[in-house]
Amino acid sequence: MLRRMNMTGTDHDTSLPGGRRDLFADVMAVVRAIPRGRVTTYGAIAKYLGAVRSSRMVGYCMNSSHRVRPAVPAHRVVNRNGMLTGKHHFATPTRMQELLERERVKVQDDVVVDFAERFWDPGVHLGI
């Protein structure tokens, strides 16, 4: 199972010898668990990992997610309003939306349509 994020502030639990970070690995694991056609948010992932207030760190991890193997469906992570705030980090500005629409997720004005129904909560679906 996933390890919980270390919440003791600047504790060094987040940096390991190989430059790999537990938080990073855990975030990748959660993102890989998002089913096709569903989306979740940075905050929901942070909450699931036990760091409600560290959603920015989740976003930071996503910034490096493009090089991990196996690849993670980074396009399924949006902000709390369903907005595609990470779109500019994909190969092209339209790539994120294209990947979502490929799995039948409609996007209008950079926002996921029917976001409430598309939302996938890791806390609920993976178990707290």
Next chain:
DNA sequence: CACATGACTGACT
């Protein structure tokens, strides 16, 4: 060391 900058969020104005 100080300061700025984020793929963020919730509270407050």
Next chain:
DNA sequence: AAGTCAGCCATGT
């Protein structure tokens, strides 16, 4: 309803 602030914390300058 839209803007601002305050937490957040790794990285870069």
